[in-house]
Amino acid sequence: MIQLFRVSKSFGTSKALQDINLRIRKGEFVFVTGPSGAGKTTLLRLIFGTEPPTEGQILIRGINLNRIRRTSLDLLRRRMGFVFQDFKLLSRKTVFQNVAIALEVTGERPAIVRKKTHQALKAVGLSKKEELFPLQLSGGEQQRVAIARAVVNDPLILIADEPTGNLDPDITRDIMILFRSINLRGTTVIIATHSQELMKDTEQRIILLKEGRMLRER
Amino acid sequence: MIQLFRVSKSFGTSKALQDINLRIRKGEFVFVTGPSGAGKTTLLRLIFGTEPPTEGQILIRGINLNRIRRTSLDLLRRRMGFVFQDFKLLSRKTVFQNVAIALEVTGERPAIVRKKTHQALKAVGLSKKEELFPLQLSGGEQQRVAIARAVVNDPLILIADEPTGNLDPDITRDIMILFRSINLRGTTVIIATHSQELMKDTEQRIILLKEGRMLRER
Amino acid sequence: MGLRNWAYYSKHAFINIFGNRLVHAISIGTIASSLILFGSFILLFYNLNHWMLEWGQSLSMSVYLQDEIDQKTKARIESLLKNLPSAELKEYISKDRAMEDLIDGLGVHSGLLEGLKENPLPASFEIIFKDVNIRQLDPQGMKEEIEKIEGVQEVQYSEEWLDRLEGLVYVLKVAGFIIAGFLCLAVLFITTNTIKLTIYSRRDEVEILKLVGATDWFVKMPFLIEGAIQGLVGGVIALSTISLLFLLFSMDKVHIIGLPVLEIVFLPMAHLAFIILLGLILGLIGSFIAVGRFFDA
Amino acid sequence: MGLRNWAYYSKHAFINIFGNRLVHAISIGTIASSLILFGSFILLFYNLNHWMLEWGQSLSMSVYLQDEIDQKTKARIESLLKNLPSAELKEYISKDRAMEDLIDGLGVHSGLLEGLKENPLPASFEIIFKDVNIRQLDPQGMKEEIEKIEGVQEVQYSEEWLDRLEGLVYVLKVAGFIIAGFLCLAVLFITTNTIKLTIYSRRDEVEILKLVGATDWFVKMPFLIEGAIQGLVGGVIALSTISLLFLLFSMDKVHIIGLPVLEIVFLPMAHLAFIILLGLILGLIGSFIAVGRFFDA
Numbered sequence A, B: 001m002i003q004l005f006r007v008s009k010s011f012g013t014s015k016a017l018q019d020i021n022l023r024i025r026k027g028e029f030v031f032v033t034g035p036s037g038a039g040k041t042t043l044l045r046l047i048f049g050t051e052p053p054t055e056g057q058i059l060i061r062g063i064n065l066n067r068i069r070r071t072s073l074d075l076l077r078r079r080m081g082f083v084f085q086d087f088k089l090l091s092r093k094t095v096f097q098n099v100a101i102a103l104e105v106t107g108e109r110p111a112i113v114r115k116k117t118h119q120a121l122k123a124v125g126l127s128k129k130e131e132l133f134p135l136q137l138s139g140g141e142q143q144r145v146a147i148a149r150a151v152v153n154d155p156l157i158l159i160a161d162e163p164t165g166n167l168d169p170d171i172t173r174d175i176m177i178l179f180r181s182i183n184l185r186g187t188t189v190i191i192a193t194h195s196q197e198l199m200k201d202t203e204q205r206i207i208l209l210k211e212g213r214m215l216r217e218r
Numbered sequence C, D: 001m002g003l004r005n006w007a008y009y010s011k012h013a014f015i016n017i018f019g020n021r022l023v024h025a026i027s028i029g030t031i032a033s034s035l036i037l038f039g040s041f042i043l044l045f046y047n048l049n050h051w052m053l054e055w056g057q058s059l060s061m062s063v064y065l066q067d068e069i070d071q072k073t074k075a076r077i078e079s080l081l082k083n084l085p086s087a088e089l090k091e092y093i094s095k096d097r098a099m100e101d102l103i104d105g106l107g108v109h110s111g112l113l114e115g116l117k118e119n120p121l122p123a124s125f126e127i128i129f130k131d132v133n134i135r136q137l138d139p140q141g142m143k144e145e146i147e148k149i150e151g152v153q154e155v156q157y158s159e160e161w162l163d164r165l166e167g168l169v170y171v172l173k174v175a176g177f178i179i180a181g182f183l184c185l186a187v188l189f190i191t192t193n194t195i196k197l198t199i200y201s202r203r204d205e206v207e208i209l210k211l212v213g214a215t216d217w218f219v220k221m222p223f224l225i226e227g228a229i230q231g232l233v234g235g236v237i238a239l240s241t242i243s244l245l246f247l248l249f250s251m252d253k254v255h256i257i258g259l260p261v262l263e264i265v266f267l268p269m270a271h272l273a274f275i276i277l278l279g280l281i282l283g284l285i286g287s288f289i290a291v292g293r294f295f296d297a
């Protein structure tokens, strides 16, 4: 599903990622962890195609991101969901519109857009806040809007960057159950997190980064 | 130091806070906790004077925020530090400038501004990133810039909203030590957080909010 | 692009206009005021041209009468002249007035006339042909025609100054087009810049839409529609303002600027439509350029 | 406000200009082009005025000579006239030419002159007084002075048409000021709107600065300085462009627009300074209005 060969990423002189080799299979559930500034977000963004690697090759479903055309990347993104660490919500659009947009870009029928958007917002417990704007929400609520947008289009790959940093333990549990159930339906899930608790009682694969290098896997 | 009498806050029909009575003494170290959307951020913003309460009175150092003049509020804010849940960094200014601004508004001398800014950035482990812009930082690094800005002017009151949501356990420990040491020097510290870990081994006072009401204190 | 896409684009354009109404209002104001500048110039220029042409196209003729005609013949000639197509009878100059005019005209040399026993000058009718295309008029044929009337001694017209005026009209036209061209450039520049700024203040939207897999067109279309609407509304506002200004200046008593009472005419429909169209096109071009910019960055 | 504050304000203004250079460039472009419109109009208007005045202020005099003077006397008169302050000797009209002119002028009535045995018209020198303030000239005194010269028969000048021209110049002036006023309003509107948009795209800065306890002035000052700089730079760019346009149009061979060769003059220093000052003031006012808006919201 996802393959990285000798991938490095530098910003000017600072090396965010160095020599990463990684293979994630379809339907896997993977945690990426490591201290602040280790390169977790950078790794996820490379997989999502937002940044090109400085060196190395990245293959998603057999497609090399270095060689992909703009329009194919758009199509690929529609099959992926991304929960951004800073949410990236449209502040001038309502919660509903923010989630619906991920379906609208695919050209989905309005009736289905409405139904799926309502479902996704219900799954993160925000049914009552559909008509509010992001700035009228609490931090945790905003994060859940971001999660709803990422899962609304039944992605093949779900990438979540610190998706529970602003959530309380109860909701965190609900969200993890949501991710697991999506994973059980065949979606590959990659989650970057600091939270020991999140990874505590799982048997899942854990990738540990430190200063841009892959230290070990479990 | 901080007193709230029968304070309520509504946004339209939704009640974010209801009938809060609270007294925080000088030099206290207080946690505010509760589920997502409970009203933690709203409470901190009321104390900081960013939002007026719908009902009730708030006194900071004996001054009633309902009656305070605009310029006095500016002066009061200079004695307070606030770590915002969404950081609120100036994206067009460097890390250094972002932190220095909190001193510059007070009319501090340039030499002292430089010295204190370097110190604060060192305390959060960002000495090497002074000349970068916020968007060139990882989420945790941005959060630490926000912390540095909040502590740089030796505030009388330090308010931090989920200050470790994007930080790994090691750095979280460092930041908590920083907050404790500031507290020991006489600063009143109020921290809103979901993290059980953060509050686990402390004897500190904890205020629990739920659906806008104060449930219990410890 | 299917119908459904257009529904989305329009929907989002309107959602965006509502969500960013302050920015849109500011932008529309700027576009409108630069179009007002442009339109006012066109109106002014159109009127100058109109005055010039009216002035230039009035061929004037002097119809000299025989000395010995009676009142009845004179009245018949007058009515015949009045009925000439597009002719306007300006005045009747009697023999005495003709002599006075001549004396005035001679100035110091009027002493020359002192020896005359009787007034040798004929009376005349002055006529003007207005609102006609000078090129279609046949003054020579006209002259011969009128000279056939009983009691008419001679007909004179002067053509020479027409060329001069036509030259002036030409210069005015060329200068007008050059200035209009410059103005158009400036308006285009201002409009695109304004729309650039409105889009710039929303560059995060472009970024986020691309992140959820929107095609370039999906992102651009609402901006283009918004730009077109801004331009259109700006154009309509500009046109309304110009119409108002026109009404103000064409009121009966426009002595505020001390202008001799000139008939002010409004723009023809085609010009009006042009200003609105210009707004629309500028809005489209502006947003097209502007939104393009934020795709490469 | 102390010196240290000013240092901060200026420092931050420059940091901001650098950090938002795209927005500033766009804004400066808009301000410059609207000032170019304004300045070009002023230049055009100034030149029209100049031509009018030059034309209007040339008082012309006819100096009629006695019939029987010899070449020497004539040469003496000529040199005396040439030495009159700011006078220009236009031409010498001989007795024969005077008669030809009269025949032309009389047109059909020239038959009147048929009976004359000899030419009764005097020869004359035509002189023009240029570049003088017509009000300071004393034509009557001048006339009497010249008539004292030996060989001069009579001096004539006509003043009547001066009033008419002065009326025209007045109309032009009033119309010009009205148009300039409108333009000024439009430029003010465009400039403030543009700066509003630049500040709007940075409203988060205003919010964050207020959150760290900045006084209103601490937040506003850099914006005001930025606005002033934008206006100033816009003004300088506008002035440079206008100067370039001027050079282009005042080149020897400006037959592109078919204008009769008129001497084009540039604006005086005061006007130049005014355009830059206007830019500065508009920038200041624009940012003042714009930044004020984001304090109440």
Ligand SMILES: Nc1ncnc2c1ncn2[C@@H]1O[C@H](COP(=O)(O)OP(=O)(O)OP(=O)(O)O)[C@@H](O)[C@H]1O
Pocket (backbone or CB within 6 Å): A011, A012, A014, A015, A016, A034, A035, A036, A037, A038, A039, A040, A041, A042, A043, A085, B129, B132, B135, B136, B137, B138, B139, B140, B141, B166
């Ligand atoms: N655009 C950029 N320009 C310069 N440096 C960058 C840029 N983006 C990231 N970096 C640097 O790369 C390093 C890795 O950043 P990254 O965001 O991947 O960390 P992270 O593991 O996600 O950290 P956190 O847990 O704090 O979010 C950081 O040191 C950061 O400063």
Ligand SMILES: Nc1ncnc2c1ncn2[C@@H]1O[C@H](COP(=O)(O)OP(=O)(O)OP(=O)(O)O)[C@@H](O)[C@H]1O
Pocket (backbone or CB within 6 Å): A135, A136, A137, A138, A139, A140, A141, A166, B011, B012, B014, B015, B016, B034, B035, B036, B037, B038, B039, B040, B041, B042, B043, B085
């Ligand atoms: N400007 C606003 N307009 C409308 N509702 C608002 C506004 N600000 C906050 N709220 C509502 O008030 C409630 C409390 O929000 P608050 O941000 O205080 O929660 P919180 O305890 O900080 O949550 P979190 O842990 O998720 O940050 C939320 O339900 C939120 O939707």
Ligand SMILES: [Mg+2]
Pocket (backbone or CB within 6 Å): A040, A041, A042, A085, A161, B138, B139, B140
């Ligand atoms: Mg990160």
Ligand SMILES: [Mg+2]
Pocket (backbone or CB within 6 Å): A138, A139, A140, B040, B041, B042, B085, B161
């Ligand atoms: Mg909160």
